[in-house]
Amino acid sequence: MKDQIIRTFDHVHWANVRILSALQAIEELPERTVRLFAHVLSSEKVWLTRLNERDSSHIPLWPSYYIEDCEQLVIENKEGYKLFIDGLTETDWLKYISYRNSSGTEFNTTILDILTHVSLHGSYHRGQISTYLRQDGFEPVSTDYINFVRQIETP
Secondary structure (H helix, E strand, C coil): CHHHHHHHHHHHHHHHHHHHHHHHCCCCCCHHHHHHHHHHHHHHHHHHHHHCCCCCCCCCCCCCCCHHHHHHHHHHHHHHHHHHHHCCCCCCCCCEEEEECCCCCEEEEEHHHHHHHHHHHHHHHHHHHHHHHHHCCCCCCCCCHHHHHHHHCCC
């Protein structure tokens, strides 16, 4: 289980770096695209904070970040998730984490389900970012998991 989650979060980081690189190459970056990428990264930070059983209410879900802020969050999130996942034991995956969502409603969700959500949430929005890029006349970014696997595996 742990190896697959590590691989999944390696993909999350790989995909975030690909989006970041594509956005950094655009001279006049569309605001909606940066805002959506900032949302992906800030959401990752919110969930990491919750996984560490700390209050996440101070972290905005839709921040007004610059691309430089996004670059810093890409690094922080990778390091934070690596540290968190490395510290998990086989019995931790089904441990429930209590947290409040952005509306203040309390929930209890397993670590495994939260980690799965984080990876899927980012994939969904990175797909939207590629759509926005195409609509704005830029090359979309392929961040599909299979492309990540093909890039890291050697036959």
